[in-house]
Amino acid sequence: MRNRPPLLLLTSLVLLFLALPIVLIAAVSFSSAAYLTFPPPAFGLRWYRAYLGSADWLASTWLSIGVAAATVALATSLGTLAALALGRLPRAARTAAAALILSPLIVPGIVVAIGIYYAFSRWGLIGSPVGLVLAHTCLAVPFVVTSVGASLANFDRRLEQAARSLGATPWGAFRQVTLPLIRPGVLVGALFAFITSFDELIVALFLSGSGAVTLPRRMWDDLRFAIDPTIAAVATLTIAFTALLLGGAHLLRQRALR
Amino acid sequence: MTQAASAPVLLVGPLLLFMAAFYAFPVLAMLARSVTDPHPTLANFAHLAGDGVFLHVFGTTLRTAFIVTAGTLFLGYPVALALSRMRPTAATITLVIVLLPFWTSVLVRSYAWMVLLGRRGLINEALRALDLIDAPLRLLNTPLAVNLAMIHILLPYMILPIASVLRQIDPSLPRAAAGMGATPWGAFRQVVLPLSMPGALAGTLLVFVLSLGFYITPALVGGPRDLMLSQLIAQQVDLLNWPYAACLSVTLLAATLVLLGATQVLPGVRGAFRLGTR
Amino acid sequence: MDGGLSPIAATRLGRGASVSLVDLEKRFEGVGAVRGISLEIASGEFLTLLGPSGSGKTTTLMMIAGFETPSGGDIAIDRASVVGVPPHRRNIGMVFQNYALFPHLTVAENIAFPLKQRGVDRGTRAVRVKEALALVRLPGYEARYPRQLSGGQQQRVALARAIVFQPRLLLMDEPLGALDKQLRESLQLEMRRLHADLGITFVYVTHDQEEALTMSDRIAVVNEGRIAQLGAPEALYDRPCDRFVASFLGESNFLTGTVRGMETGVVVAECAGAVLRGVAPQALAAGAAVTLSTRPERMRFADALPAAPGNRLRATVTEAVFAGERCRYLLRAEDGTMLVVKEPSSATTRRRAVGEVAELAWPVADTVVV
Numbered sequence: 001m002r003n004r005p006p007l008l009l010l011t012s013l014v015l016l017f018l019a020l021p022i023v024l025i026a027a028v029s030f031s032s033a034a035y036l037t038f039p040p041p042a043f044g045l046r047w048y049r050a051y052l053g054s055a056d057w058l059a060s061t062w063l064s065i066g067v068a069a070a071t072v073a074l075a076t077s078l079g080t081l082a083a084l085a086l087g088r089l090p091r092a093a094r095t096a097a098a099a100l101i102l103s104p105l106i107v108p109g110i111v112v113a114i115g116i117y118y119a120f121s122r123w124g125l126i127g128s129p130v131g132l133v134l135a136h137t138c139l140a141v142p143f144v145v146t147s148v149g150a151s152l153a154n155f156d157r158r159l160e161q162a163a164r165s166l167g168a169t170p171w172g173a174f175r176q177v178t179l180p181l182i183r184p185g186v187l188v189g190a191l192f193a194f195i196t197s198f199d200e201l202i203v204a205l206f207l208s209g210s211g212a213v214t215l216p217r218r219m220w221d222d223l224r225f226a227i228d229p230t231i232a233a234v235a236t237l238t239i240a241f242t243a244l245l246l247g248g249a250h251l252l253r254q255r256a257l258r
Numbered sequence: 259m260t261q262a263a264s265a266p267v268l269l270v271g272p273l274l275l276f277m278a279a280f281y282a283f284p285v286l287a288m289l290a291r292s293v294t295d296p297h298p299t300l301a302n303f304a305h306l307a308g309d310g311v312f313l314h315v316f317g318t319t320l321r322t323a324f325i326v327t328a329g330t331l332f333l334g335y336p337v338a339l340a341l342s343r344m345r346p347t348a349a350t351i352t353l354v355i356v357l358l359p360f361w362t363s364v365l366v367r368s369y370a371w372m373v374l375l376g377r378r379g380l381i382n383e384a385l386r387a388l389d390l391i392d393a394p395l396r397l398l399n400t401p402l403a404v405n406l407a408m409i410h411i412l413l414p415y416m417i418l419p420i421a422s423v424l425r426q427i428d429p430s431l432p433r434a435a436a437g438m439g440a441t442p443w444g445a446f447r448q449v450v451l452p453l454s455m456p457g458a459l460a461g462t463l464l465v466f467v468l469s470l471g472f473y474i475t476p477a478l479v480g481g482p483r484d485l486m487l488s489q490l491i492a493q494q495v496d497l498l499n500w501p502y503a504a505c506l507s508v509t510l511l512a513a514t515l516v517l518l519g520a521t522q523v524l525p526g527v528r529g530a531f532r533l534g535t536r
Numbered sequence: 537m538d539g540g541l542s543p544i545a546a547t548r549l550g551r552g553a554s555v556s557l558v559d560l561e562k563r564f565e566g567v568g569a570v571r572g573i574s575l576e577i578a579s580g581e582f583l584t585l586l587g588p589s590g591s592g593k594t595t596t597l598m599m600i601a602g603f604e605t606p607s608g609g610d611i612a613i614d615r616a617s618v619v620g621v622p623p624h625r626r627n628i629g630m631v632f633q634n635y636a637l638f639p640h641l642t643v644a645e646n647i648a649f650p651l652k653q654r655g656v657d658r659g660t661r662a663v664r665v666k667e668a669l670a671l672v673r674l675p676g677y678e679a680r681y682p683r684q685l686s687g688g689q690q691q692r693v694a695l696a697r698a699i700v701f702q703p704r705l706l707l708m709d710e711p712l713g714a715l716d717k718q719l720r721e722s723l724q725l726e727m728r729r730l731h732a733d734l735g736i737t738f739v740y741v742t743h744d745q746e747e748a749l750t751m752s753d754r755i756a757v758v759n760e761g762r763i764a765q766l767g768a769p770e771a772l773y774d775r776p777c778d779r780f781v782a783s784f785l786g787e788s789n790f791l792t793g794t795v796r797g798m799e800t801g802v803v804v805a806e807c808a809g810a811v812l813r814g815v816a817p818q819a820l821a822a823g824a825a826v827t828l829s830t831r832p833e834r835m836r837f838a839d840a841l842p843a844a845p846g847n848r849l850r851a852t853v854t855e856a857v858f859a860g861e862r863c864r865y866l867l868r869a870e871d872g873t874m875l876v877v878k879e880p881s882s883a884t885t886r887r888r889a890v891g892e893v894a895e896l897a898w899p900v901a902d903t904v905v906v
Contacts, residue, residue, distance in 0.1 A: 003340050004442070011340040014333045015355045018413060021370030022359060024380060028373055078273040085269035097270055100277055107285070108471025108514060110488040111507045114495045115285030138281035141273065161603050162636035164623040165707075166697065167653035170265075172624075176649075180640045199363035202473055206495070216365050223369060223478060232373070235366040242361055 022239060029232035047233040057218065057234065064198055064215040067129055071136040071197035076190045078137070079144030083152060084178070086145070102142045109202040112139070117206035127209025135207060136197040143196060144189035151185025184252045191249045195242055289511070292504035302505045311490070312506070319487040322404060322476075323469035329409040330465050334416030335458065339450075341417070342424035360414035368478040371407040372398060375479065403479040404486075411475060412468060416461035423457025424450070467517045471510060552580040552737030553614050553704035555600065561608035562595050569595045571761035572609070582731050582738040586748040587758035588784065593741045596758070597707050600739065602626050613705065624653070629698035629706040634714055635690045637682040643669070643693050644678035650701040668696040671730070688719045695727075699734065708740045712747065724750050745785050749773065757781050773831075775815070779906050782829045789835070789875045790906070791828045791849075795820045803828075803905055808869035812847045814903035829906040830898055832876040833862070838897035840885065846900035851875055853892045863887065867894070 003011075032044040051057050082101065086094055104112060116135045117126075125131030155178065163173035179186075201216040208217045215238070219231050292302055306312050341352050359367060374380050375397040382394040397403055427450060435445035473488035480486070485493070487510050494503035555577040562570040570592040577583045585593040598604040600611055602623035611618050618626055638646050647668050648661045656664070669675050672692035682690055691711060698706055711727075712720045728751055731738050742748055748755045749769045757764045757772065757780075765777045776782035779790065793807030803816040805826045814828040830847075838848060851867035854874075858864075858881065865877045865888060877896065879885060888894060 003343050007336055007340050010336045011352075014337050014413070015352065017333070017410065018359050019355050021367060021374060021410065022362060024373060025366065025370050074276075078276055081269045082273040085266035088266040089270065097274060100274060100282060104281065106467075106514065106518060108488065108507075108510050110471060110473045110491050111289075111511055112281070112285060114491060114503060114507065115288040116281070117495065118288040118291075118500070119280075119284030134280045138277050141277065156634075156636065158632050158634070158636040159638060161601075161623070162630070162632055162638070163649070164603070165601055165626075165628060165630040166650035167624050167627070167701065168649075169624055169653075170622075172653060177638055181638075195361070199365070201363070201365050205492075216363065219365060219369070220474075223372065231369060235369055239358075239362050239366060242363075243358065246357075246361055 025232050025239070026236045028229055029236040031229055031232075033229070047229040048237075050230045051233045051237075054230070056213075057215075057230070060213050060215045060218040063129060063212060067132045067136060067212075067214060068194045068197040070129075070133040071140050072190050072193045074133065074137040075140040075144050075193040076186060079141045079189060079193075080148050080182075080186050082141075083145045083148035084174075086149065087152065101145050104139050105142045113202040113206050116203060120207060126207055127211030128207075129212045131207045132197075132204060132212055132214065135203045136200055139200060139203070140193035140196040143192035144186075147189035147192060148182060148185045151182040155181055184255060187252050188249045191245050191252075195245060199238070199242070288500070289504050289508055291500045292508050295501035295504075302501050303508075306505060306509065315485050315487055315490045316509075318401075318484050319470060322401070322408065322472075322486060323466050325405050326408045326412060326469045327462055327466045329405065330413050330416040331458065331462055333409065334413050334461065335420055337413075338417045338420035338424055338457070339454075341421045342427075356414050356417050359410065360418075364411055364474050365478075367411050368407055368475045371403060371410070371475075371479050375403050375406075398479060399481040401481070401484050404476050404484065407475045407479050408469060408472060412465045415464050415468060419460040419464065420454060420457040423460075424454050427453050463517055463520065467514050470513055470517075551704070551735055554579045555705065555737065555739065556612045556615070557596070557600075557609070558612070559609035560596065560599060560606055560611065562592070562599060562604060563607045568761050570599070570606075573758070573761070573763055574609075575756060575763065575766065577737060577739060580735050580737055582728075582740065582751060582753045584740045584742060584748040584752040584755045585758050586742055586745060586755050586785070587764075588743055591758045592761040593743075593758045594709055597709055597739065597741045600705075601628055601630050601707055627701075627703050627705075629701070629703035631691075631694050631698050631706070631708040631711045633710045635682075635694035635711075637690055637694055637697070639682055641681075642678065643674075643680050643682070643685070646682070646693060647697045647700050649697065654701060664700055665696075668700040671699070671733075672696045673726075687715050688723065691715065691723060695730070699730075699736075703736065705737045705739065706734075708738065710742055711740075712744075713742075720747070727751060749785075755785075757785060759784070774902070775904055776829060776906060777817075779827065779829070782904075782906050787832050787876060788829045788906075789832060791830075791869075791873055791875075793826060793828070795822050795824045795826050797822050802900060808849060808871045808873050810847075810849045812849070812903065813900040814847075814905050815901065816905045820905070827906050828903050830903050832864075833878040833880075834902040835875070835877045835896050835898045836879065837877075837888070838895040841897055847896075847898050847903060849875075849896045850893060851896055853888045853890050853894060856888055856890055858887070867896070 029047055030043045030045070032042040032046050079101075082097075086097060086101075089097060116131075116138075120126060120131045120135070123131075125134070159177050159181070160173050163177045164170070168176060199216060200214075201220060204214045204217040205220065208214060213221070215234065219234060222228060222231055293300060295302070337352070337356070341349055341356075344352060372379070376382070377394040377396075377398070379398070381397060382391070385391045385395070431453070432445040432449050435449045436442070440448065471488055472486055473492065476484070476486045477489055477492075480489075487506060491503050491506045491510070494500075494506065555575075557573050557575040557577075560570055560573040561568065573592070573596055575583075585596060587593045595604055599606050600613075602618065602621060606619060613626070613628075638649065641649065644662075644665050647665045651661045651664060665678065666675070669677060672695050674689060674692050674696070677685070677689070677693070682693065685693065694711070712723055715723065724747060727738075731751075740748075740751065752769055754766065754768055755772055756766045759780050765772055765781045767775075772781065772785055776785060776788070779788075782788040782790070791807040791812065793805045793812070796804045796806055796811070798804070798816070798819050799813070801816060802813050803820050803826060804811060804813055805828065806812075807826075807828060812828055814826075820826060849869060851869045853865055854868050855866035856863065860881070862881050863879045863885070865879065867875045867877060869875060875896070
């Protein structure tokens with residue numbers, strides 16, 4: 001079936017609608033104007049310099065990277081171990097465990113956020129990176145479990161048995177056979193976990209306090225005061241960063257398929 | 259036996275304990291406030307029915323979800339259809355354009371709409387440059403802004419499930435219909451469209467459910483008089499009115515679960531649905 | 537290498553392990569998959585567990601390997617119980633269905649895997665890998681990846697990997713199941729050669745009766761979680777103990793009737809309107825119901841034989857098929873029993889026509905009570 005001109009025209013318009021706002025942000029970020037205006041009078045790196053010259057922005061950036069890295073470590077290790085064993089649980093237990101693990105994908109963000117805020121505020125975890133890491137791990141785990149689970153679906157359990165029959169300990173069989181073969185799934189899960197934490201805002205709105213202001217939280221705060229093109233520069237950088245990570249994930253998947 | 263049976267529990271256990279402690283318990287404890295405050299009661303829910311603010315917000319939320327769902331369906335279906343018929347290279351480029359916003363944070367995308375719709379934003383400036391208007395139009399902080407931004411954000415969730423179902427339709431079927439004398443439009447309407455319904459249904463439910471819980475976008479581009487349910491919940495938390503916030507949360511969660519429950523029952527939707535979630 | 541004896545072949549001097557299964561049982565969620573199997577496997581024996589799918593043969597193998605824990609009974613290797621010993625400490629070689637080669641490792645790394653687990657140094661590993669590859673006739677394949685090999689080659693690598701660490705017992709789970717017939721036949725011969733060279737004990741699982749008959753020293757026919765019959769291939773074929781074994785292992789004709797009496801080890805019975813004799817393992821009471829079994833290729837048309845042996849039966853030809861090396865006839869006896877007769881083909885034998893009434897004759901020794 002060929003696409004006819006009207007359909008192609010409509011499709012192009014929708015694609016333009018999808019791409020335009022993001023292209024626009026990038027364009028604004030290179031503006032030389034002091035305030036938000038379009039088209040920019042001239043182009044320059046003024047707002048990137050403003051970003052790099054701001055201690056607050058940089059502190060938030062490093063905090064977000066740190067929180068995301070810790071989230072990756074926790075979510076990937078807990079999620080990978082769970083994914084390995086989920087399939088071997090009895091049916092009823094498996095269904096219940098999967099429902100809990102995957103539910104953050106379904107439960108509305110605001111409900112999760114205020115629930116966590118409700119408990120964490122009593123535990124003194126507001127304004128602390130630790131609280132953010134604990135919460136983000138719960139949000140990121142579903143991506144790790146599904147990604148590792150997908151790798152495991154293609155993994156022949158007999159390979160593990162073969163390794164055991166050849167003298168490998170359970171840990172040895174996991175390290176030498178299972179892990180190398182599911183590694184792409186683990187890495188993709190880790191990338192998703194990173195992006196989930198790095199972009200997360202709703203939980204951060206409640207948990208950040210004044211002591212742990214993540215990058216999305218700082219953008220949000222700034223947006224409420226004034227639309228300063230520094231945000232456009234930050235946004236452009238995060239888009240580029242995310243795209244880079246996703247490109248990496250895509251390559252990993254391709255490699256896994258070969 | 260013990261070794262084989264206990265090993266899975268030891269591996270899944272840590273994650274389950276972690277999520278129980280830092281996710282399930284907090285959320286459930288919060289939700290419990292809806293029926294335990296000030297004493298065990300269902301009165302809080304009874305109040306909702308006669309609560310003008312709640313009914314207004316609930317109405318706004320449902321209306322927004324309907325408009326956004328309809329908008330994404332009408333804009334998303336043609337893209338999915340075109341995508342399913344494209345050659346590999348064109349399909350890849352299209353998919354990247356669809357996925358790029360999909361993976362850009364909601365915050366950044368909402369910000370983009372602020373830039374577009376603001377008083378000195380692209381649209382007002384363009385209209386002024388063309389001398390079509392004298393004073394800037396009020397576009398930002400309106401229901402229109404919320405609808406546009408949410409359609410933009412949720413379009414990929416509609417396109418992907420439909421495209422995945424369309425791709426599974428045997429291309430010889432519309433050809434066979436054409437061979438039996440159907441016009442291209444007839445072949446589409448009588449063969450392709452009915453076969454793609456599970457994907458459209460999955461996308462529709464997904465977008466509707468996600469719309470119900472939107473918070474960041476309406477908070478940034480919406481007006482103060484058109485609060486969505488999530489915004490009302492956040493507001494009540496700021497006022498430390500936990501029982502009310504918990505009641506609203508239970509309502510939002512229940513609506514979400516009921517709609518998602520429908521996806522498990524409707525035939526064919528389940529498979530398409532899985533591909534739809536990122 | 538002194539005396540030119542390779543370390544792998546030298547295992548032969550240590551001979552194979554003996555295996556004994558005692559009342560072995562395995563239940564899955566209450567359902568018995570293996571229901572009391574007792575079996576003594578001698579050192580250096582090639583024993584085949586033969587049975588249909590779901591008979592419990594693979595479960596039995598998995599229990600010997602240590603991947604399933606018995607619900608009851610005992611497994612001893614060289615007289616020491618191994619129940620509770622994890623698979624990696626059993627030192628048993630195993631070849632899996634579809635080979636289970638590690639796709640991320642080269643052929644050499646696959647074969648070196650068990651040596652690495654045992655702390656063998658790199659230099660020795662390379663030598664042993666080379667030797668193992670020579671033994672399975674794949675020299676020079678070290679650097680390939682499994683996906684670059686044909687099915688038969690993968691099978692050989694799996695075999696090399698399972699014997700390179702000199703186990704005294706090798707378990708094989710339908711190792712030839714995925715290969716085509718010709719390759720299967722040549723690998724069967726190679727497996728026998730390898731068994732003779734190594735002198736270790738082989739336990740082989742298959743559902744293919746021809747494979748079992750060709751390779752085994754002894755066959756245990758497994759059905760519904762129990763051993764239906766145990767014995768050398770010829771014994772099982774000539775003296776099947778029951779209807780299941782008689783029909784699963786080759787083809788059989790069954791004739792049912794009533795016992796008239798006994799003559800030293802032979803039952804005399806009235807079947808299909810004739811008086812027939814068959815070898816009976818135990819005495820049967822007159823008047824009891826009895827089923828006699830005979831292989832189709834042991835039956836002949838009486839008029840083509842110089843002297844008529846033992847049993848005789850009249851039947852009508854209902855179907856005649858020429859199948860190259862033999863003719864296959866389907867006949868109906870007077871009581872309606874259907875019989876198959878396979879007659880070696882030759883230019884001089886007369887082809888029977890459908891509808892012809894013929895007299896069949898066959899030796900009493902080829903007739904058994906089942």
